[in-house]
Amino acid sequence: MDGIHDLGGRQGFGRVLAEPDEPPFHEPWEGRVHGMSETATLDPGFRYAIERMDPADYLTTSYYEHWLTSIETRCLEHGRFTRAELDAAAERIAAGEPVPRRLDPEAAVAARAMLRPRPKSTYSAPPPVHACGDRVTVVRLLPSGHTRCPGYLRGASGVVERVHAPMPLLDVFESEDGRVEPQAWYTVAFAAADLWQIAGPGHTVLVDLWERHLEAA
Amino acid sequence: MDGIHDLGGRQGFGRVLAEPDEPPFHEPWEGRVHGMSETATLDPGFRYAIERMDPADYLTTSYYEHWLTSIETRCLEHGRFTRAELDAAAERIAAGEPVPRRLDPEAAVAARAMLRPRPKSTYSAPPPVHACGDRVTVVRLLPSGHTRCPGYLRGASGVVERVHAPMPLLDVFESEDGRVEPQAWYTVAFAAADLWQIAGPGHTVLVDLWERHLEAA
Amino acid sequence: MSEHHGHARIKSPQELRAAALETVLIEKGLVSTDAVDAVVDAFEREIGPQNGARMVARAWVDPGYRKRLLDDAAGAAAELGFGGSEGDHMRAVANTPEVHNVIVCTLCSCYPWPVLGIPPVWYKSPPYRARVVREPRAVLAEFGLEVPADVEVRVWDSSAELRYIVLPMRPEGTEDLREDELAQIVTRDCMIGVAVPRVGAAA
Amino acid sequence: MSEHHGHARIKSPQELRAAALETVLIEKGLVSTDAVDAVVDAFEREIGPQNGARMVARAWVDPGYRKRLLDDAAGAAAELGFGGSEGDHMRAVANTPEVHNVIVCTLCSCYPWPVLGIPPVWYKSPPYRARVVREPRAVLAEFGLEVPADVEVRVWDSSAELRYIVLPMRPEGTEDLREDELAQIVTRDCMIGVAVPRVGAAA
Numbered sequence: 001m002d003g004i005h006d007l008g009g010r011q012g013f014g015r016v017l018a019e020p021d022e023p024p025f026h027e028p029w030e031g032r033v034h035g036m037s038e039t040a041t042l043d044p045g046f047r048y049a050i051e052r053m054d055p056a057d058y059l060t061t062s063y064y065e066h067w068l069t070s071i072e073t074r075c076l077e078h079g080r081f082t083r084a085e086l087d088a089a090a091e092r093i094a095a096g097e098p099v100p101r102r103l104d105p106e107a108a109v110a111a112r113a114m115l116r117p118r119p120k121s122t123y124s125a126p127p128p129v130h131a132c133g134d135r136v137t138v139v140r141l142l143p144s145g146h147t148r149c150p151g152y153l154r155g156a157s158g159v160v161e162r163v164h165a166p167m168p169l170l171d172v173f174e175s176e177d178g179r180v181e182p183q184a185w186y187t188v189a190f191a192a193a194d195l196w197q198i199a200g201p202g203h204t205v206l207v208d209l210w211e212r213h214l215e216a217a
Numbered sequence: 218m219d220g221i222h223d224l225g226g227r228q229g230f231g232r233v234l235a236e237p238d239e240p241p242f243h244e245p246w247e248g249r250v251h252g253m254s255e256t257a258t259l260d261p262g263f264r265y266a267i268e269r270m271d272p273a274d275y276l277t278t279s280y281y282e283h284w285l286t287s288i289e290t291r292c293l294e295h296g297r298f299t300r301a302e303l304d305a306a307a308e309r310i311a312a313g314e315p316v317p318r319r320l321d322p323e324a325a326v327a328a329r330a331m332l333r334p335r336p337k338s339t340y341s342a343p344p345p346v347h348a349c350g351d352r353v354t355v356v357r358l359l360p361s362g363h364t365r366c367p368g369y370l371r372g373a374s375g376v377v378e379r380v381h382a383p384m385p386l387l388d389v390f391e392s393e394d395g396r397v398e399p400q401a402w403y404t405v406a407f408a409a410a411d412l413w414q415i416a417g418p419g420h421t422v423l424v425d426l427w428e429r430h431l432e433a434a
Numbered sequence: 435m436s437e438h439h440g441h442a443r444i445k446s447p448q449e450l451r452a453a454a455l456e457t458v459l460i461e462k463g464l465v466s467t468d469a470v471d472a473v474v475d476a477f478e479r480e481i482g483p484q485n486g487a488r489m490v491a492r493a494w495v496d497p498g499y500r501k502r503l504l505d506d507a508a509g510a511a512a513e514l515g516f517g518g519s520e521g522d523h524m525r526a527v528a529n530t531p532e533v534h535n536v537i538v539c540t541l542c543s544c545y546p547w548p549v550l551g552i553p554p555v556w557y558k559s560p561p562y563r564a565r566v567v568r569e570p571r572a573v574l575a576e577f578g579l580e581v582p583a584d585v586e587v588r589v590w591d592s593s594a595e596l597r598y599i600v601l602p603m604r605p606e607g608t609e610d611l612r613e614d615e616l617a618q619i620v621t622r623d624c625m626i627g628v629a630v631p632r633v634g635a636a637a
Numbered sequence: 638m639s640e641h642h643g644h645a646r647i648k649s650p651q652e653l654r655a656a657a658l659e660t661v662l663i664e665k666g667l668v669s670t671d672a673v674d675a676v677v678d679a680f681e682r683e684i685g686p687q688n689g690a691r692m693v694a695r696a697w698v699d700p701g702y703r704k705r706l707l708d709d710a711a712g713a714a715a716e717l718g719f720g721g722s723e724g725d726h727m728r729a730v731a732n733t734p735e736v737h738n739v740i741v742c743t744l745c746s747c748y749p750w751p752v753l754g755i756p757p758v759w760y761k762s763p764p765y766r767a768r769v770v771r772e773p774r775a776v777l778a779e780f781g782l783e784v785p786a787d788v789e790v791r792v793w794d795s796s797a798e799l800r801y802i803v804l805p806m807r808p809e810g811t812e813d814l815r816e817d818e819l820a821q822i823v824t825r826d827c828m829i830g831v832a833v834p835r836v837g838a839a840a
Contacts, residue, residue, distance in 0.1 A: 013763050024754055031681070167797070205770050297464060304454075416568070425594035
């Protein structure tokens with residue numbers, strides 16, 4: 001999707017402004033949003049819901065506002081709750097009502113376990129088409145829905161740097177039709193001079209791409 | 218330049234909202250800005266100054282605010298006036314001082330004449346490389362400065378629909394180095410299905426491109 | 435603070451910014467009040483879609499003019515006294531039963547000023563510029579225009595110095611209308627391509 | 638309106654929106670308070686760049702660990718008890734005299750949570766994501782890091798499910814430091830690649 005989120009190589013942005021001694025969460029609500037996103041029963045499409053944001057809204061709201069939007073959007077789209085229910089809850093909170101509490105010690109243990117080492121999933125798929133050192137070209141026609149291929153690579157050629165064991169192609173998983181198809185993926189090295197007209201030497205961009213994003217160059 | 222202005226095909230935007238019975242200028246200041254842009258002694262780079270705007274600013278300000286930015290930016294960059302002079306003028310206006318008047322009847326006549334039929338310039342250049350019906354491909358490496366080639370065409374192929382008499386290549390003219398090089402330009406027809414993954418049939422996009430944007434397919 | 439000299443109260447930051455800019459440009463001798471006035475006056479009183487509508491109506495009644503319009507729209511405009519900035523090079527693209535045309539400028543907001551005037555805000559807005567090249571049928575439907583599946587939509591993205599104007603088809607039921615009456619049904623939107631002329635519509 | 642039940646005053650529209658969302662999710666039985674608490678607590682108390690710093694310091698003093706880290710960073714992290722969400726697949730990329738590495742996620746803001754914690758706002762910001770792939774030397778210079786012209790800059794854009802961490806070079810003058818002292822000079826920014834460890838710097 002050619003959404004505003006696809007920022008790599010876009011021009012016109014200013015300096016990177018770093019904040020000294022930044023805490024993990026700037027306000028308690030950010031932590032709550034992070035925790036809800038990680039532990040609530042939510043429908044898939046976390047990123048796609050953010051990618052569909054109005055571009056001006058995306059650029060003028062914070063990271064955790066994007067997450068809020070993602071949770072709300074998916075719940076509304078899947079009928080987990082209605083806009084009216086959400087608005088009514090906001091009115092109650094604004095009137096001073098506290099956020100209700102619901103305890104589920106088992107869920108809390110599971111939540112903490114998600115942030116500890118855990119077994120990796122493995123997937124079977126046809127053998128990889130490309131090998132290390134192969135020159136590959138990124139397809140021009142990227143999905144109009146969610147894709148993990150940045151737009152700045154469209155039609156560009158690079159060299160396979162590493163071949164990885166199959167994983168589900170997330171382009172399809174997170175967009176509308178919900179299919180999951182494991183396939184080989186690759187780390188591909190692009191000379192910056194093959195990506196942009198003005199680029200110095202000694203500058204390589206490496207990106208992880210699935211087989212579907214690539215064709216032999 | 219991969220600026221926010223390069224909007225063709227970008228996703229995530231909402232409905233097109235039309236205003237009934239819209240006047241040419243919504244406020245008098247819009248007309249003043251239009252008139253200044255057309256008649257003041259200004260340095261080149263009208264569009265490039267807009268294209269370099271911060272993306273969030275670009276999306277959250279109006280067309281004539283973009284024009285204001287363009288005039289201010291070019292005058293400041295070329296030393297026509299200083300930021301301090303501009304700020305001081307704003308303070309005087311805010312304090313109730315009127316905008317000064319300066320009459321130049323000859324300039325007024327010239328301004329009106331610019332909005333009437335006038336002779337076309339002609340330029341000489343080498344003969345066109347491509348002919349009607351030729352299949353051409355848009356180069357991937359577009360200028361990092363001002364370019365008249367929309368990013369959505371990068372690497373795409375189309376068919377020459379019309380060949381035009383040479384004109385200066387504006388990519389260079391409006392970007393930093395200021396060179397002007399007349400060359401042939403073309404109207405090129407692209408099947409939408411060659412531009413985007415999801416595109417219906419019976420949908421053609423036609424774009425005017427200079428020779429430098431194209432190579433034989 | 436007093437508001438002397440009869441100066442109107444500044445109503446917005448944009449107005450203040452524009453007034454400050456005009457002040458500095460005038461004080462530096464870089465612009466003159468009456469030149470700016472002349473441009474504003476031209477667009478408010480003389481230049482607008484009524485110009486293009488006259489050309490379209492003439493083309494409907496005069497096959498020779500139609501041919502000249504399609505061959506060289508700037509020349510055909512000049513015949514009626516229209517031309518200049520953003521219209522030195524123009525091309526008219528004709529709707530047919532097989533083809534519907536629509537114009538846009540994705541990179542900027544280019545538009546044939548001498549024949550259509552100042553573009554409407556929606557034409558200059560990101561949603562129109564982003565979407566009409568990629569999903570023209572959806573955008574046209576939002577304007578109430580459903581283009582049949584067997585009609586090709588041609589989207590003209592005016593990226594260079596050529597400005598486009600759509601020559602709509604003359605609707606049925608207009609056989610008895612005079613040229614000046616025909617011009618009345620040719621709206622701005624018809625010449626952008628987001629509408630088609632309807633009998634009884636006012637420009 | 639009264640502020641009963643000891644509920645803190647809502648300070649921002651974002652806070653209100655988050656509280657409303659949590660309210661509805663809880664009332665629908667879709668989330669539990671203590672699960673959210675557990676995640677917040679983990680990131681505020683346990684998970685952060687101090688984890689990655691321990692791995693880097695260990696790699697500097699233990700060649701076997703360094704090899705395991707470069708072969709399978711998730712496995713090497715698990716040895717120290719680090720892993721889970723956004724870290725099931727990790728890769729460490731080593732700086733050398735010839736190569737300087739820097740990580741980014743242009744499409745989102747992916748980051749190896751288990752070893753670096755929550756990413757800083759600048760890492761998630763449009764300027765960093767847009768610019769570091771295209772003009773990394775300019776961005777690194779803004780962080781005070783000048784990469785010599787003869788050093789290759791490798792920018793890793795973590796578009797899939799692999800998360801990256803930079804293994805910086807051990808600076809000179811650290812021969813006498815213990816592993817836990819070495820970890821002190823390995824800042825978050827060193828493991829993103831916008832800085833390099835300096836003797837005397839505190840993590």
